Amino acid sequence: MINFNLNGTDVSVEAPEGATLLSVLTNQLDANGQKFGCGKAQCGACAVHVDGERVISCQTTAASAAGRSVTTLEGLRENGKPSKLQQAFIDEQAAQCGYCLSGMIMTAQALLDINPKPTESDVRAALNGNLCRCGTHNRIVRAVLRAAEEA
Amino acid sequence: MNSPFTIDRRAFLATAGFLTLSFALPRGALAEGASKLPGDLEKNPMLNSWIRINSDGTVTLLIGKVELGQGAVTMAAQCCADELMIDMARLNVISGDTRVGPDEGTTAGSQSAPYCAPAVQQASADVRQMLTQMAADKLGANAADLVVEDGTISAPDGSHVTYWELVQGDELNVAATGEGPLLDPMKYRYMGKPVMRLDIPAKMTGEQIFIQETNPEGVKFGAVARPPTYKATLVKADVEGVGKMPGVLKVIQNGSFLGVIADHQDQAWAAAKALETGSEWQVESALPTSDGIFDWLKAAPSELTEWVNTPREGGDPAAKVIENEYMRPYHMHGSIGTSAAIAVMDADGVMTINTASQSVFSTAAAIQQMLGLADGKVQCVHTHGSGCYGHNNADDASADAALLAAAMPGTPIKLQYTREQEHAWEPYGSAMVMQTKAGVDADGNILDWNMEIYSTPHGTRPSGNAGNLLSARYLEPPFEMPTPKDGGPPNYAATRNGIPIYTFPGTRVATHFITEMPLRVSSTRGLGAYANTFAIESFMDELARNAGVDPVEYRLRYLEDTRARDVLTKCAETFGWDAWEARPGFGRGIAFARYKNLAAYTAVAVEVQVTARNGRVRVVRAAAANDSGQMINPDGIANQIEGGLIQSLSWTLKEEVKFDDTKVLSRDWASYPIITFNEVPPIEVSLIDRPGEPFLGTGESAQGPTSAAVGNAVFDAVGARVTRLPMTPDRVKAAMPA
Numbered sequence: 020m021i022n023f024n025l026n027g028t029d030v031s032v033e034a035p036e037g038a039t040l041l042s043v044l045t046n047q048l049d050a051n052g053q054k055f056g057c058g059k060a061q062c063g064a065c066a067v068h069v070d071g072e073r074v075i076s077c078q079t080t081a082a083s084a085a086g087r088s089v090t091t092l093e094g095l096r097e098n099g100k101p102s103k104l105q106q107a108f109i110d111e112q113a114a115q116c117g118y119c120l121s122g123m124i125m126t127a128q129a130l131l132d133i134n135p136k137p138t139e140s141d142v143r144a145a146l147n148g149n150l151c152r153c154g155t156h157n158r159i160v161r162a163v164l165r166a167a168e169e170a
Numbered sequence: 171m172n173s174p175f176t177i178d179r180r181a182f183l184a185t186a187g188f189l190t191l192s193f194a195l196p197r198g199a200l201a202e203g204a205s206k207l208p209g210d211l212e213k214n215p216m217l218n219s220w221i222r223i224n225s226d227g228t229v230t231l232l233i234g235k236v237e238l239g240q241g242a243v244t245m246a247a248q249c250c251a252d253e254l255m256i257d258m259a260r261l262n263v264i265s266g267d268t269r270v271g272p273d274e275g276t277t278a279g280s281q282s283a284p285y286c287a288p289a290v291q292q293a294s295a296d297v298r299q300m301l302t303q304m305a306a307d308k309l310g311a312n313a314a315d316l317v318v319e320d321g322t323i324s325a326p327d328g329s330h331v332t333y334w335e336l337v338q339g340d341e342l343n344v345a346a347t348g349e350g351p352l353l354d355p356m357k358y359r360y361m362g363k364p365v366m367r368l369d370i371p372a373k374m375t376g377e378q379i380f381i382q383e384t385n386p387e388g389v390k391f392g393a394v395a396r397p398p399t400y401k402a403t404l405v406k407a408d409v410e411g412v413g414k415m416p417g418v419l420k421v422i423q424n425g426s427f428l429g430v431i432a433d434h435q436d437q438a439w440a441a442a443k444a445l446e447t448g449s450e451w452q453v454e455s456a457l458p459t460s461d462g463i464f465d466w467l468k469a470a471p472s473e474l475t476e477w478v479n480t481p482r483e484g485g486d487p488a489a490k491v492i493e494n495e496y497m498r499p500y501h502m503h504g505s506i507g508t509s510a511a512i513a514v515m516d517a518d519g520v521m522t523i524n525t526a527s528q529s530v531f532s533t534a535a536a537i538q539q540m541l542g543l544a545d546g547k548v549q550c551v552h553t554h555g556s557g558c559y560g561h562n563n564a565d566d567a568s569a570d571a572a573l574l575a576a577a578m579p580g581t582p583i584k585l586q587y588t589r590e591q592e593h594a595w596e597p598y599g600s601a602m603v604m605q606t607k608a609g610v611d612a613d614g615n616i617l618d619w620n621m622e623i624y625s626t627p628h629g630t631r632p633s634g635n636a637g638n639l640l641s642a643r644y645l646e647p648p649f650e651m652p653t654p655k656d657g658g659p660p661n662y663a664a665t666r667n668g669i670p671i672y673t674f675p676g677t678r679v680a681t682h683f684i685t686e687m688p689l690r691v692s693s694t695r696g697l698g699a700y701a702n703t704f705a706i707e708s709f710m711d712e713l714a715r716n717a718g719v720d721p722v723e724y725r726l727r728y729l730e731d732t733r734a735r736d737v738l739t740k741c742a743e744t745f746g747w748d749a750w751e752a753r754p755g756f757g758r759g760i761a762f763a764r765y766k767n768l769a770a771y772t773a774v775a776v777e778v779q780v781t782a783r784n785g786r787v788r789v790v791r792a793a794a795a796n797d798s799g800q801m802i803n804p805d806g807i808a809n810q811i812e813g814g815l816i817q818s819l820s821w822t823l824k825e826e827v828k829f830d831d832t833k834v835l836s837r838d839w840a841s842y843p844i845i846t847f848n849e850v851p852p853i854e855v856s857l858i859d860r861p862g863e864p865f866l867g868t869g870e871s872a873q874g875p876t877s878a879a880v881g882n883a884v885f886d887a888v889g890a891r892v893t894r895l896p897m898t899p900d901r902v903k904a905a906m907p908a
């Protein structure tokens with residue numbers, strides 16, 4: 020049994036030896052944000068927060084989350100409403116297919132947590148390990164800057 | 171980065187006088203018995219196949235086109251809400267479900283705007299007309315005196331009735347007449363406005379929406395083992411050993427097809443991996459390699475079609491002949507999420523598949539044939555997936571999930587490919603060679619234009635034929651892949667955008683279509699348009715330089731279509747073409763195309779900086795201008811232009827599927843890199859609105875012009891004409907004058 024806190028709720032889950040945090044979150048705990056993109060630490064689609072820090076969940080075992088706090092995209096919501104950052108993404112219509120966005124938002128939130136007023140190049144540098152195939156990059160950057168401005 | 175795009179309303183003023191006329195025309199034509207209903211309404215005329223009025227005051231809109239991230243569903247909802255005169259909040263949309271709703275074929279080719287939107291618009295207008303007449307009868311009033319507001323129809327005396335009171339049964343089970351009057355555009359609440367995409371909030375806040383996070387009750391996890399390469403036969407597999415691995419419930423072998431079902435996803439992947447590496451295969455080494463592919467294309471047996479051959483009549487021989495040859499490698503669709511599907515075979519023997527396919531109807535038919543099931547026994551339900559950009563692995567994932575689900579009836583099987591499988595097995599965009607040749611007069615004016623295209627196919631979609639499904643070819647007995655065909659006018663496939671939009675005294679365009687496929691290929695955003703536009707627009711730049719004429723001005727000499735001229739001019743203006751000042755290492759380039767010569771018009775201009783020492787290209791900024799006819803959703807159009815431009819920068823500067831004589835070597839994002847945030851330039855988009863003109867598809871219009879704009883800018887910067895894509899630093903360096 021692995022016990023940890025998921026988006027504010029304590030969870031217990033039985034997972035096979037070596038199961039990734041990504042797979043356990045997605046397929047056993049019905050968390051929806053994090054996505055499987057590559058399983059190789061190359062795309063960032065699976066980014067979540069563990070104890071407030073950005074973690075690539077395809078490269079992390081579920082067991083290593085034991086006793087810690089895991090936050091996924093839905094965990095950023097505030098009282099059921101989109102968070103400031105999520106709202107900025109909606110306002111900027113910063114999506115095409117949207118598959119990369121959970122990873123983008125989780126990565127951007129980790130940036131804003133330590134650098135609340137980033138420059139455009141801070142944002143690009145922070146997101147450089149996150150791939151988007153639809154070409155939504157500039158809208159994503161605008162959304163992060165907008166959230167920072169409105170904070 | 172303040173404003174994402176600007177809209178040019180000058181066109182509105184210029185054409186406003188024609189508005190009424192252009193809206194009235196189709197109805198006039200219909201009244202005279204010309205039977206054409208707009209768009210896909212012609213094929214699906216029953217009103218209740220598009221619209222259901224529900225007793226709870228909601229309206230269900232059913233469409234056959236699907237959301238791929240291009241905004242098609244929101245666009246349809248805008249048209250429906252406006253023409254039905256209801257609040258958009260009342261609408262729920264069902265898209266791409268073979269069990270209900272209209273068959274609109276494949277969601278591709280930028281055809282949602284021209285085919286789905288007008289159909290929804292007219293169906294909604296017909297429904298409104300019909301309900302208004304019903305209300306008139308009920309209220310004892312004149313239909314012409316009634317007003318509709320958010321589904322409530324009121325008479326001058328204040329009496330009123332709602333749509334949901336009027337529709338009690340199957341009143342909408344009638345054919346469209348096409349006679350419902352379309353709303354005056356001045357009354358639109360949604361069309362022409364940057365309405366927020368309906369699917370975006372859920373995607374931003376982590377509501378369950380994608381296949382990849384869907385887990386039906388009792389779901390088990392499937393995975394397939396692929397052979398080492400295309401031509402491979404399974405000699406021996408350790409079915410028994412793998413069957414004993416942790417969590418494995420079943421190993422399925424059928425001919426050379428191998429799959430597993432396990433309790434957990436990681437376990438399924440581990441077992442499939444063990445099957446892949448632990449099995450013995452007989453493999454053929456006969457691929458031409460990624461460096462040898464262009465010579466191979468020019469030598470391969472092919473069918474030659476002369477699409478255009480209108481020689482110049484009389485006149486002097488050309489003073490000079492200029493030639494070049496351009497090469498486009500294989501490109502990946504490269505979806506960020508690997509393809510996934512969920513299939514379940516129920517007690518009645520019906521296989522239901524959640525799929526991200528672009529072609530739910532014909533993919534269902536192909537899977538039905540593969541499984542040997544009766545008509546109607548395979549149903550596909552479109553569910554959000556990662557962007558596909560054409561025919562990627564989504565259909566194969568659906569077929570594979572179904573193959574596994576058929577082996578375990580009653581259990582939903584969720585299958586997602588690994589990254590290696592997605593990269594190595596998808597049907598790529600074909601490699602192509604374009605040879606251009608022009609005869610010019612003493613002033614450099616074009617007299618004779620000639621282009622020859624070499625290409626393998628661009629369309630191997632399932633199309634109701636199991637032989638187009640990857641795994642079906644490895645079953646026992648195997649399904650034969652049908653020989654693909656090239657597409658002719660008006661859309662074309664290999665020759666898409668190969669016929670210049672410019673008017674020259676003499677023009678010849680011919681295509682060598684090769685049906686043999688060293689690498690698996692199919693529709694990739696734009697088909698041949700990206701490569702052909704790269705060739706034509708690079709060559710136009712060379713010819714302009716030869717003539718010593720500014721490339722914008724040179725193009726305008728041959729461009730008769732005023733909308734094309736407007737877009738090119740607008741792009742130059744947005745970029746600041748005339749005010750641009752040359753400085754060492756920097757260059758500017760521009761290019762233009764009308765997608766398919768019948769869809770949206772897009773011009774792109776870029777500024778680049780090239781490092782002479784190593785040939786590295788940095789795109790400093792980009793500007794685009796677009797005319798998509800009457801705009802349904804300006805923000806959606808801007809989003810598609812930005813996205814297409816960025817994707818094309820990635821193709822143009824970085825992407826090439828690498829392969830040796832046996833197998834594909836590009837198997838992850840390290841061996842097939844794509845553009846990253848630090849490489850994406852600021853982009854300014856100008857949109858030209860054309861109220862009253864037909865809606866034109868936008869999604870594939872920016873890619874072609876972007877490639878040539880970059881190439882032309884690189885030449886402008888350092889005198890290097892890079893003819894083989896991508897423009898990697900070593901190729902730029904090699905092309906630089908010594």
Ligand code: FES
Binds near residue numbers: 055056057062063078
């Ligand atoms: S899925 Fe984890 S980095 Fe790509």
Ligand code: FES
Binds near residue numbers: 115118150
């Ligand atoms: S929005 Fe589709 S991958 Fe980023």
